[in-house]
Amino acid sequence: MFIAATVGVLASMSLAMTRALMGPTVYDRVLAVNTFGTKTVLLIAALGFLTERPEFLDLSIVYALINFIGTIAVLKFFEYRDLGWTRRPEADAE
């Protein structure tokens, strides 16, 4: 069963990568990378059970945190063009 799960996760990884390659808009690609990070989490978890080392589950939880923070950082960068500054430059000028 874990073999089937691993194969499924690998297949969906390749689908997410296709979207990142083709994706016409910026948000397609951001979402594709986020999805890919989630698939990495699932792959590590499935591999842990497949190789009978269920403690890999803890590792994948930390990966989920990294993935979440990374996506927030990318989107925040798009919104504000800066990470340490919480207002748009246009709002400053007014």
Added chain:
Amino acid sequence: MVEFVDIALLVLLGITAFSIIRQKNLFAAVMLAGIYSLLSAGLFVVMDAVDVAFTEAAVGAGISTILMLGTLALVGHSEHQPQHRPILPLFVVILTGAVLVYGTLDIPPFGDASNPAHHHVAPHYLEESEHEIGIPNVVTSVLASYRGYDTMGETTVIFAALVGVLLLLSLGPRPRRVFSNGRWITVAASEKDASEGGAEEAQEDTLQISPEEKTLGDTNG
């Protein structure tokens, strides 16, 4: 089964690498580089190097993506047509790659218990660290005691890097505290400052003192 996962991850890695090379949209290339890092992290996990995989995911997919996006905000989103034929660089890269592959030929086999790395000091650490250092976690006693000076040097390097990055970040177009005429005032970032990034101009001709700072300075004077 692990071999199958290895092969699948390596195939995806190869596709990603070639797509990054062929991609003319630099934003897509940055996103693909993030995927490349996640794939490498998966490969490291398969090889049981979970700490390396952590670093790869945090630095490669997290920090580098942000740094490259910051660069893209300055240089634009599309790649220009190169002015030269990169034949010589390609030759140098192929030669270097061949030398590196040649260098891997006499590396000891992966995961073999008789490898030199497992016979130098590792057995001593595993058997003796508990009553030599008194910490149950072997990794902690190696990092903090056996290699204590090494760790202190690393921490110093990271601290120096952090101070440097903070100094660079403080140069941007944002309000700053400036010591002028014997007191500290807040200089607001102007529109001109934000668009051109001229830090010196802001201090000379667009000096704006916030109201509360001004009244504070007046009562003091």
